[in-house]
Amino acid sequence: MSVDLDLAAPETVHRVLSEDGSELVSDPPDISDGDLVAVMAEMVKARVANGRFFALQRQGRAGTYAPIEGQEATVVGAAAALDPARDWVLPQYRECVALGRYGSEVLRTYALYQRGHPGGGHFPAPVRVFPIQISLAAQVPHAVGLAWAMQLKGEAGVACVFFGDGASSEGDFYEAGNFAGVLGAPVLFLCVNNGYAISTPLRAQTAAASFAAKAAAFGIPGVRVDGNDALAVIDVVAAARARAVSGGGPTLIEAVTFRMGPHTTADDPKRYQPPDERVAWEGRDPIARLRRHLEGRGLWDAGRHAAAEAAAAEEIDAAWDAAEATTVSPDHFFDHVYAEPTPRMEAQRAELRARLGLDARTED
């Protein structure tokens, strides 16, 4: 099936799989068995990484971590519908453990980020992933710029930008959505509605009927999708991508999901979240849902699940070990402020190196 974005009602949540994993629609998206199994493995890897980065922060080895638990289908599903060779992904800060489709460099770079290494912002070319963004919605105008450039160059790519329900209240979101609409730029605005902006619930964030409804002000389609239904996310993102690369312009996609963990490792949801709300969402777990579906089709079983978890743990541990082994020169922070440091910065660098007893520069 393919969702008709022009007819999508912004209050209707698009679904393919029911919570028991059975198909709700007669024409599910056309995805090969191998691709479906790969999506499942990526979601498992994201959840294993989630636990690992949480533990590393608790051990004092990694920095503040923003967990993805519960939102894996939204990010993995979207990435599965994108073309990593052509399409940019602009994360907020929760997505990188689920972007394995963009290459193993993403996880390795993210491990550096969590380690506090400056290389954590440098997803190496040609990986089309923008640096993690801490300033909420500030990356949304950047996506419009990337998409506008691809449009000018006649390249058939899109910029898919992730941001949350809270970030949709920022001016940058409105300014970017408006300009993208005017330009007809190939942008996928992916609003991850996970229920809370730290502690602020949806009803305190907006009076709009939905986040997708905000697309009306930009003159672009707005569509809601079940963010815990990987197949539905793939379906909607693929339709929005096809529309964008054929010159149809941007789409605002609201993925309805739930943040099963705290906002970050520094947060305690018990202060603001009713316990029964979380319990209700546990029954809609995106990994369990896709697993039931794949098991029903004979594509997945307990053995494959355990193997996927083991492979994920191995990859994550390797990435983390590499990050822990990566050193950095104390004066590295002078290196990439400008293409060439100013004379004053060179003097400051000399002062720092003298203060630390470092010899004349031998490393970058």
Next chain:
Amino acid sequence: MAVMTLVESINHTLHQEMERDGRVLVFGQDVARNGGVFRATDGLLDRFGGQRVVDTPLSEAVIIGTAVGLAAEGMVPVPEIQFLGFSWQAFHQLAGQLARLRYRSDGRFDCPVTVRAPFGGGVRTPELHSEALEAQLVQCPGLKVVLPASASDAKGLLASAIRDPDPVMFLEPLKGYRLVKDDVPEGEHLVPLGKANTLRSGDDVTLIAWSAQVEVAKKAADVLAEEHGISAGVLDLRTLVPLDIEAIVAAVEHTGRAVVVNEAPQSAGFAAEVVATICEEAFYSLEAPVARVGGYDVPYPVGMLEEHYVPDAARVVTAALRVCGERS
């Protein structure tokens, strides 16, 4: 050579740079069809078409924010902010994003963006059209801050800015757009960023200024010579980042006395940085405390009051005489 006003020089340079490099895009409010509210971009739409010369919605943050994405995809954006005072509505994108694209990507992305914006007082504009915000931008590492004072420099510095791999805030003197007129080389003309310009050499005192205040300093130097027999040098800094510390130190070591002029509120204006630099680098050459002349620590005033706020030659002369141990 051709005599041009400062704004004509900018227009001429934008034509040449867009001709030279097909990646250069000009966009902003009223820049295409209207040719800019000061005609700085006049004719570009006809010459280069609507793909490269684009009227944007009234959205300063997205004008700067899209420049970040365009630069990362290999374009050379030259956005305009219609008046520098409006840049506060994009300050999070300027300081937090544009300035840091290279840094936060640990060197992956160049950021060859030139943000043009006019500023400065004395032309009876409405509120928020005149603010001199250069010191605030200097506090955003990653940005270069360039302020031409002549038509010739407007060309040489703008061409250098557009070809620079880092984001440049190119701040144009509103009052000088049509009042400043001088010989501009018609062919290739580049003025390097980070080199101050000694406009006049003098033996008794050095007047240090940038942008529209360079004209004020030149007038003050005339008065000092003609009415007081004082030989005043004038140093145009041209760029605040990178700062030509060597030129400042050499000038002050020669005269032993300095007056620094800026239009911004006095407290933490860029003149304070110049004075601190002189104290650190040339203290033992000083014959007298360095003086500052600037705006006052108040919001930029409305038209009936601005002549009392913006520095003029008389205030610079008074400060120079004080520094030279004479009463005005």
